[in-house]
Amino acid sequence: MARKTTQTRTAVVTVAAWTIGLLIFFPILWIIILGFKSEGDAIKTPLAVLTSDWTLASYHEVQERSNYFLHFMNSVILSLGSTLLALVIAIPAAWSMAFVPGKRTKDLLMWMLSTKMMPAVGVLVPMYLMFRDFGLLDTRIGLVVVLTLINLPIVIWMLYTYFKEIPGEILEAARMDGANLRAEILHVLTPMAVPGIASTVLLNVILAWNEAFWTLQLTTSSAAPLTQFIASYSSPEGLFYAKLSAASTMAIAPILILGWFSQKQLVRGLTFGAVK
């Protein structure tokens, strides 16, 4: 009897979970499907869409008409560039705060976090004018700097929480054995910290890839990443469902795959270590 109720329960849970999961995932699934249809078929009723022919035409057209590859490369350069730059600044900072904490370390960390709370619109006007005056509008370098700065607090925080978990005694021991600071970082800390650094990189690449305030405000064409490229579809000419779907699929696919690998780190990174 008890066994039977458990079985029924599991069946109900399975059906419910799969139904809800599929519903939530459906919009993504649907654009993947529409991307392989012709424009004429993509606007038909859902059943007619499913039974129509499959084609790669939209993918070709997206690349030909709007140079998808340029925007893809911009997204790669912006997200990787800003992540690497942030790491270079953040690793020493997080290291020193985790292993040589001072009286003010906690305040310093909280202050860094507080810079993240500033809404972007608060500094939109001066940033836009500075970019205009320095000729940085629509340049990759300008955007890399902005993306580095907005994600720097998260990078420092994530690295800090990971470094905190490395036992300090090991560093003490290395120091006793005569390792200097450089050797300490290079040969003792780095190997132990690599998993934490990797998670930080992953999360930061995802955040930078999807950033859609500064990328929309400060780029137009030549430095435009995929966020801006997709936004250009908001005032389309003619039939465009299949092309929008193909472009969207290509824009989200890399990050979707990265994201699935980083579920756990995501929780930790986005809650600043408050939930692990």
Place this chain on the structure above:
Amino acid sequence: MATEHSRTAARLMVSPAVILLFLWMIVPLAMTVYFSFLRYNLLMPGMESFTGFDNYYYFLSNSAFMDALVNTLLLVGGVLVITIFGGVALALLLDQPFKGQGIVRIMVIAPFFVMPTVSALVWKNMFMNPVNGMFAHIAKTFGFQPFDFLAHAPLASIILIVAWSWLPFSTLILLTALQSLDQEQMEAAEMDGASWMNRFIYLTVPHLTRSITVVILIQTIFLLSVFAEILVTTNGGPGTASTNIPYLVYAQSLLNYDVGGGSAGGIIAVILANIVAVFLMRMIGKNLET
């Protein structure tokens, strides 16, 4: 423990980050404050003049500001309600053992990785479009008139789109929290005859409270600055029906070229965000001590 030498080194290593963040926080913000006291229009360069609090007065007394403030609060509140209740329910469901748990989990968190411009455009065209959207097709199948979501319920539609993007976040965090729930305690309560409802109210909910607070605070920070979703779906319209404060500031400064007014709006947005931030910082600060 640490020697004087390593303390100095530590300070040197932390200083680039501190200096950069300090400049990033102070310089543009100081400029915004400065611009907010100027009459400054991008179409009339060289005509800047000091006007005191006029920009604030005009920005705050403009009826668009009240609309935007209300819309901002509705957007934040609406998305929070959907994602918290939905997130708790989903987390409880996904925490049960069932076949294909891993795959369902992956499907549920996927929307979080979709960039805002993609999710907004996909919902706008493929689902909410009154002619070719899926909802229109479904309505027609059952003999109803298709509903033009973004024209007649723009804010509600945007809330739905943003909630879809954020539901995975709350679900994932609450699921992580649920998995750290003490199973022995749960079993003990069950043996003592506590009903499912009682176990949920007296054990699960208190355990989740902290995570729910974290979710609310972090989402609020991000939701206060929703922008891309509005830009590509409704452009804040019709009228100001879906304009929130970030969009209003953008429209004022970069569409109307009113740098002074836009800056005043920016400062107001900063003040609003700070009110939320104070609570969030306290939460996270407490957590640092333990």
